Amino acid sequence: MDPMSERLHPPARRRNITGAVAATLGGAVLAVWEGAQRRQTAAAHWSVAAVVVLAVMVAVAAGHRRQRQRSAAWLAAAGRGVRSVAGPEGWRDRPAYVAGVVTWVLVIAAVVGWDLNSFAHQAHDLPTLSYIVGKVTRHWWGRSAVFAGWLGVGTYVAVGWRRPVMPSADGDEP
């Protein structure tokens, strides 16, 4: 590509970097603004709802023909994974990895289970996870920081871990 053409049509990589910087700056400004909102206000509700809708739209636009696996194949692989963990083959072939998967399941189940238990009791001695987070988000700086983290996670969930090659019908869904 000659220099004149490059000036007129910047390479995709440069556009991606510019877009990422703009999105990061926009997210930071939004997070600072969100820190000043209160949970019961219409501004808080509309801004969170708008971010969710935007994330869904971006996920659909960025994910067109770029999923790594069909949902049916993903479910089938999950089933095979469960059978592998439950049976002797997985433990024999990759004991450390299977033990890691089992530990993840136990850790997540413990956190979710204890949170549900605390929620069900509604007791002062048994705070839920969101109550603990609420002690941070009641301050503007805490609300901004947690919101920024939430935006970052949402961005990765919406656009991250896509298949890099776009034009292929194999393994994609409509």
Add this chain to the structure above:
Amino acid sequence: MTVGAVVWTILAGVVAAWLLTTVSAGPRRLPGIVDVVRWFLRSWLGRVLALAAWAGAGWHLFCQRP
């Protein structure tokens, strides 16, 4: 310290220790938190589930909790 605070402290320690263990072991030996998230993002169904959980958490934290 309440019972709930003690349990949450223990759980936070377990999660932190497990995260450190998976990071130090490397992704080929032990699945890390990124591997867990990426597993959900492999298909549309998993991604939709992850997006729904993320959206629900955001609504609860920023619109319902103080």
